[in-house]
Amino acid sequence: MTETKQDYIPALSYRFLTPFYDFIQKYIVRDVRYKTLLIEQAKIQPGHHVLDLGCGTGTLAIMVKQSQPNAEAFGLDADPDMLKVAKQKSDEKHAPVTFDVGFTNLLPYPDASFDRVMSTIMIHHLKTPDKIRTAKEVFRVLKPGGELHIIDFGKPTTIYGKLLGPFLHKFEEANDNIDGKLPEIFGAPGLKTEILGGFWTFFGDLAFLKGVKR
Numbered sequence: 001m002t003e004t005k006q007d008y009i010p011a012l013s014y015r016f017l018t019p020f021y022d023f024i025q026k027y028i029v030r031d032v033r034y035k036t037l038l039i040e041q042a043k044i045q046p047g048h049h050v051l052d053l054g055c056g057t058g059t060l061a062i063m064v065k066q067s068q069p070n071a072e073a074f075g076l077d078a079d080p081d082m083l084k085v086a087k088q089k090s091d092e093k094h095a096p097v098t099f100d101v102g103f104t105n106l107l108p109y110p111d112a113s114f115d116r117v118m119s120t121i122m123i124h125h126l127k128t129p130d131k132i133r134t135a136k137e138v139f140r141v142l143k144p145g146g147e148l149h150i151i152d153f154g155k156p157t158t159i160y161g162k163l164l165g166p167f168l169h170k171f172e173e174a175n176d177n178i179d180g181k182l183p184e185i186f187g188a189p190g191l192k193t194e195i196l197g198g199f200w201t202f203f204g205d206l207a208f209l210k211g212v213k214r
């Protein structure tokens, strides 16, 4: 495991909420539904190396391994407490995943090591300079022809999402998301990016992003 020393925003902003994370994701945010859709979007093949950026308690990385047992799944997160839960879940489900402590802006992986990089609702934890550094790192670790698949807060498309917009704008890290800038930021190093659809949640409108390294 690689460790770096930087600050980061914990999953639910406050550490004391970490034990409730999976409950909230499952019953309030309906994460299994959008994670299933993101896995379908990624079309993971046998032999693929797949990285879950900011994997938290590992739900997506474990689902990747379950959906394609002949792929190699990796999960990276800055929070060792989240990774402890992730490791326990992957052991219980017999879905082996390599979990690493690390930061998205300094990935502990060689160039061109992944066929797919995926991420669910973590990019809005990063300030703009960190998003830009993360985009460069994603580009570096993707193989040529490799793909990025993200679901995160996007430009509001529903009336509810538009009403929530001003509230979410109070969080500096979420501004790029709500202004619809993720395709531009992740496209800048050389990915061809597009938004493929949306997903309504109680916390705001999410958007599915796809990027391809040409």
Ligand SMILES: C[S@@+](CC[C@H](N)C(=O)[O-])C[C@H]1O[C@@H](n2cnc3c(N)ncnc32)[C@H](O)[C@@H]1O
Pocket: 007, 008, 009, 010, 011, 012, 025, 031, 053, 054, 055, 056, 057, 058, 059, 060, 076, 077, 078, 079, 082, 102, 103, 104, 105, 119, 120, 121, 122, 125, 126
């Ligand atoms: C809202 S949670 C999402 C977790 C998981 N992807 C999911 O969908 O359940 C955001 C995660 O990003 C992690 N995180 C925040 N900033 C990070 C950074 N700079 N590098 C790596 N992980 C980070 C947090 O520790 C947290 O686990």
